[in-house]
Amino acid sequence: MPQPLKDARHLVRMAGLFLVAGVGFLVLRSALIPAGFGELGHYRSGALDDNARVEPRFAGRGACAECHDLAPEELAGGAHAAIGCEACHGPLAGHAADPDTEVPPALDTRSLCATCHAAEPAKPGWFPQVVAAEHAGDDACDECHVPHQPGV
Amino acid sequence: MSVDRRELIRTGGKLLVLTTVAARAVEHVMAGTVDAIQRELEAEHWWAMAIDIDKCIGCGGCVRACKTENDVPLEPFYFRTWVERYRVPAVDEEHPHVDSPNGGYDGFPAASQADSEAKSFFVPKLCNHCAHSPCVQVCPVGATFESPDGVVLVDKTYCLGCRYCVQACPYGCRFIDPRTHTVDKCTLCYHRISRGLTTACCEVCPTGARALGDLKDPDDPIHEFLRTNMVHVLKPQMATGAKVYYADLDGSVR
Known part of the structure; x- marks a missing residue:
């Protein structure tokens, strides 16, 4: 009767080596990859909380x-x-x-209001703009305008 | 070759055990490749931003608020959001004059009389939170990713600072933080939107030129914005799935 696995000892040894390498790879891999990696995608799921935790x-x-x-x-x-x-x-x-x-x-309305209302051609036409020096001189804006309820 | 029953059961049993072990091992190795689409379908939100060019007055409030809220370095070359001023010669759409002094942090110096002849407007820019983001695709370690609710975020504890993503972003939205040597970018104020607040830039925008939107919320005003305006995204030819939508964007904007 033929014996196909008669000289199989070297194969068993090689399989053992492969097994050890495979187990070693898995152990190393689980040690190196942070917890939660791959839970939601190719990233550490804890990073979502890290980003959300900022005050x-x-x-x-x-x-x-x-x-x-x-x-x-x-x-x-x-x-x-x-x-x-x-x-x-x-x-x-x-x-x-x-x-x-x-x-x-x-707040100092002299500088604050100009942040938005200083004239500039790139601003949309509908937006009220003034050249503060021509419009009010050195006067503060809130001498005439009420910042919370501005009118002309 | 003849196999008796005993041998068949023994070999079969071994194969069965080995296949199970191998399957478990493959499952473990492939754990990083979950179906992201499924996560996105299950998520509660799908964040986007609507920007109305005809409302932006270039006050720079968003730039200042962003730097304060997110502790962005104040040097004039680190920005999570910034504002550009375009001045386009009437007959030369291809060569607009673009400036962004300190990203618009201090507002804009008044244009000269010659320039005021050109068509001019402001363009606020930020991360486009692409659904198919080039920066995420190039990250070698999975330190940058698209969150299930559609925000491109960075895992700062995992980033190597290799700068691939800085080069990959077609919109120039990333920089290396000089303090941590890791990459930094707009998080769409993830810490605010996950608390039910709007982003810092939208919170302070005085004209409502920019508005955070949740595309999964049928009552969100962004749907009306998208339906009633001529809307454009930046560099659509790159198929990044950008989710910052601009209304009335001029063709000269890059």
């Missing part, structure tokens, strides 16, 4: 409205009604968290 510095207009009730009298219907508070008043998450110690800085 905001702009509180958002919803946070302002919790204490400040400007909408009914001052902002309603005005040209500035749709603008977020922090567009002019600056990032105030600290103030929203602790209103007593973090006080918003005072």
